[in-house]
Amino acid sequence: MNIFDDFHARIVAILDRIADDGRLPELDYARFVVEPPKDAALGDLASNAAMVFAKEAKPHFASPRELAVEICFALAETENVASAEVAGPGFINIRLKPQIFADVLRAALNDPQNFGRVGKGRARALQGMVNVEYVSANPTGPMHVGHGRGAVFGDALASLLAFSGCEVTREYYINDAGAQVDVLARSAYLRYREALGEAITIPEGLYPGDYLKPVGAALAKAHGDALAGAPESEWLPIVRAAAIDAMMDLIRDDLAALNITHETFFSERALHAKKDGVSAIDAAIEWLRAKGLVYEGRLPPPKGQLPEDWEDREQTLFRSTQFGDDVDRALKKSDGSPTYFAADIAYHKDKIDRGFDTLVDVWGADHGGYVKRMTAAVAALSNTRATLDVKLCQLVKLMRAGEPVKMSKRAGDFVTLRDVVDEVGVDAVRFMMLYRKNDAPLDFDLAKVIEQSKDNPVFYVQYAHARGKSALRQALAAFPDLDLSTTSLAAADFALLADEGELALARIIAQYPRVIEAAAAAHEPHRVAFYLHELASVFHSHWNRGKDQPQLRFVKADERDLTIARVALVSSLIVVLGSGLRLLGVSAPDEMR
Structure with a gap:
């Protein structure tokens, strides 16, 4: 409703x-x-x-x-x-009139699982089939906190869209082609030689983290010393494949610690694979060429100081300016190999060919300059049928009591996401990652997010849910025969709720469906986190008034009907808090220690 x-x-x-x-x-x-x-x-x-x-x-x-x-x-x-x-x-x-809020409370109690859902088919009609691609971290090591922000954002957005009636696929794009995975393979090869007993040093430019030691040990167990004397052309593909598999297992474990899963893992290498001499990238370029959107030409020099590697040469170009970009974009490098942009075009063509109408890509803030060209490509590939919404996640500054956190020994040069989850828990990580808009910088203080105080947003919201549950237990203690099922409480006489604090609570509960619809339409799950905090604030304020004014307390042992009405109001609050926290992937505890 x-x-x-x-x-x-x-x-x-x-x-x-x-x-x-x-x-x-x-x-x-x-x-x-x-x-x-x-x-x-x-x-x-x-x-x-x-x-x-x-x-x-x-x-x-x-x-x-x-x-x-x-x-x-x-x-x-x-x-x-x-x-x-x-x-x-x-x-x-x-x-x-108060009656309309009574109707809202009854709607929440009569169908708690669906309260707040957008009208059946409405979101689907607006957004169609939705692909949410998020995390997509290079498979070169464990996830860091920055990856975690995009992971939580994408997962919560997918849940929000599904709750709103959209058909949603959660996807991870594995960047397993290109120079960075060769660097990974060479780093793992050194750990392989170390496992064989050789003393090694990690040169600059390779990955120094201890997380590659198990990869080296596994290679030594599987191949003995057979790879030690082989030329790089022989051992590189073997080590690369083993290292990528191990890193993806590590990443899946890191995501599982945040209760995040994906339905689809898409390999970049698959786009480069040739079938009958043609790759998916080649096919995408030729598809665009047939539409008159690819040509051979020269690009103007970049504004400002020229980069050292800039070449004034004829190139294979995509007419991205035809779709709102600032300049046409290169599809092939000087050696004839495809650019990263060409691979991304092929990947997004695959998404469109799979029938998706709305594509949501969750990227790090450092990819902001890439948005226009990718938006242009999706418009061209879909004849403007599909829409691309790129959500940029700003950096996370990790603190402890106001001081920057030191790097992780295991990772080598950053703090791992798993270390943070293990220290403060899933709920704190997920809620706090969503308590700021995705494109705003985030200071994440490990000490503050576990404080049991009103200054800690996740505690404040979860405590509201636990307080609500305690009110229900108090009501049952006062009236042991009371039926606390939501359908039974829906029959309460809500006209007995006359205090302004009670009415304020009913009003904000009535906002939940609007918040869900607006957050889903804008692809902004932080709106749900903000709303839950506001709802908790209204509830805590009214609860605290009851400490000084006993007549406002939710349970009145001498007034059964009034108690039922107030407990029904609290039960509606519990429905909304539980629903919103589930969408964010955060638990709704019945008690707080």
């Missing part, structure tokens, strides 16, 4: 009637919103409809305020509206 959608539809119906009278043209109703007012004292809902359509309303309405007055007059005649008033130049503020 989404009261914001309901009132959006009511205003649309009013505008349609005005249009039928010939006083308004056809309008784009997606342009106006119904939302909570910035100041709760102004009402329960607010809309900018009259302001948005002020231009179209002329000459029949001289000002947006005139249109707002007519809308308010009509709204006041509809069900469950206490008042509808015009504010300022034409904003609409609506006060609702």
